[in-house]
Amino acid sequence: MSNPVTLDKVGEMVLLMGNEAIVRGALEAGIRIATSYPGTPASEIGNTFAEVAKEMGIHFEWSTNEKVAFEVAYGASMCNQRSMVSMKHVGLNVALDILEMAALRGVKGGLVFVSADDPSQHSSGQEQDQRWLAKQNCVPSLEPSDPQDAKDFTLYAYELSEKYRLPVMLRTVTRVSHMRSNVVLGKLQRLDREAKFDFEQFSYVVAGFDKLFYGREKEANEKIAKIMVDFDSSPLNKLTMSGKEKVGIIATGQTYNYVMDALIKIGAKDKVAVLKLGTSNPLPEGLISKLLKGVNKLLVTEEPDPFVELHVKALAKDVNPKVLLYGRLNGKLPGEGELMPLMVDNAIAEMLGEELPPSPRAELEKEANDMIFGRMLTVCAGCPHRSSIYALKRAVKAVKGDIHKVVINGDIGCYGLAWAPPMNYEDTYFCMGASIGVSQGMSQVGVDTIAWIGDGTFFHAAIPALMNAVQTKTNIKVVVADNSVTAMTGFQPNPQSGKTATGETTKSISIEAIAKAVGVEHIEVTDAYDTTATEAAFKRMLQTEGVALVISRRICATEAIRRMRPKRPIPYEVNESECVGCKICLNTFGCPGLNFDEEKKKASIDKTICMGCGVCAQVCSVGCIHERDE
């Protein structure tokens, strides 16, 4: 079945995920280039582009990192082509340098950048609200509430971007990016514009250095002031107000859904004026003033920071200082995190002077919480990282006497779950590539460390840090846990995959060649599934002075099985008569495929989960784990 994103049928209603709808919107806007770096909750934007780019005749790439991705998109924009760059919220931090410049120098072809924010940290180290960056950089920020909005707002964003020659931020949250709902399709477009660099707008030589370089902030502020007026009559903002309401709500982005459901539930649709807010920067001050003047109480719903609320509070000072503001600032809603339907129900009810009954299930839920485990994060069955960590722990114990004599600085990726039981072996991780940087500071002050980093992250941000270690003669040890794909975000190719995003063959860039080129002298490559050889390589690394690096390599088990489908791997099994019930396999290795029968006092392997890697057979103290006869 072909992807509904490319369906050339105007008016057809299809099921799309928020992220897919963004792609559809970009195709309806006639984009020429899309770039991205994978990261949840943004990844499906790139996955979808990767799938449809060839069919639609556009270029799509998984760039090395978000800064590169943004720069590629900006380059095309300066040549009058429409482009899109997408990333998760923290990726925008990486791209911030070029965003700032693109905002000040302006764009030519529409440039839309997507920041998929992750309130409540479903899959992120923090829940940073990137609308502040839109404000800081004087770029408009649009917030869709659902997949239909996501498509329509994207199309609108390109018009806006070209009208004001500004990059435009499409800001989603996890609940919009991952929501699936009905979307009515519009017309696919091909612009066929001539690709031509705009010397008058961008060239220092032609436009003049002083004119391009200085005083651009003033121009940016003027643009934002004009856009604010546009937004008062934009279809992205909808004010429903009869004039008789005493209370109002500004429902930003996705939270509009909770507000509407709450009003239906409470039966208060006619009592409350609602502004569906789709533009969070700049705010439509005219519309908000109208609402502020008409009501006594006003609730602002948004995620995760009180970004709109703070601005509304400032505006209220001039427009209606007596209005009672409800929201995250006065504790009627939590100060951080995503909102939940019940929170919004309760805030609205309170504003209307009503009280909703508390949950009758509180005690039952407590009983269930006490009884049922939380289901901790861990790496998958068959994951090569588990065996790398197992070997690393043994090597450190052998060389240093104590596994905690070394600080393990991890990084961003599946292997970042090394802290989880029963491995419990990773002390820190921060942001892309930081493992190698922070390890150097520790080493410089005499603390032993190991930087524990994956292949995708190595390419993304670690190479400058590695060069730094060589140049400064810092004694650091680096393990590259190389599973050959960017697995955590859905198996996207990276620079060593030898494939482009759209599946074409390209050069495979070698991690060991890079390490050698930047001057690392001790480099070893080992098979992560061979725990004996890997442990030996780690020991040699630990005994080497200076920068030493081991690549513990084995393809991601889940990806390996995807490639062998429909064949399944041959699972392993425990020979019950030989098993002594020592639980070493469970307590030191803890693959999700393993289990323990408390009655028989024997280990067992769930054949539906086992990936057939056989590492548990190497871990077993008595050699009772074997491949099944199938």
Add this chain to the structure above:
Amino acid sequence: MKTTRVVIAGVGGQGTLLATRLIAETAIKKGLRVRIGETYGMAQRGGPVMGHIQIGDVYSPQIRPGEADALLGFELAEATRRGITYLKQGGLAIVNSKKIPPVEVISGIRKYPKQEELLRLLRQVSSKVAVFDATSIAEKAGDPIATNIVMLGALAESHILPFEDEEITTRMKESISSRFLELNMRAFRLGAEAFRESQ
């Protein structure tokens, strides 16, 4: 029209997403409004996964606690956890008795609760609890990976959804590759049978 709300609970890798999509696509074919919200963690496999499907006049991608008409539980403990929060009083729970122990259990930190203990809690929300081993049934159909379709077959048989079984199977024929279709059709039928027998 009446709104239909279904919570799907399971573990990453169990194929909850495909079941969710088949239901949603069937609804859209009928011109119904559908909202799906999904919650999943960081790992590819093994983490708790939850899908909320709402068909009707709804905005939010999330079902409020205590408002789901049905719970489709792919894994015993996850089914209980989500059912207790989301299933409405007297709603229908379809539960796969399959246990997927998490790392806490595997490494000996926690015990996996007994089936009767878990179901005792779930039955405080509703007595309509249908329990069977959907994973073994999927194995009988040809591959344990078809657990999701066994569960879907059971849900279709319960007639909670605002459409007929054939509408779902038509959708399956359109969206599942021909290589796997026969297996999945078999799994769907066996799931429907298992639900009938559990009543």
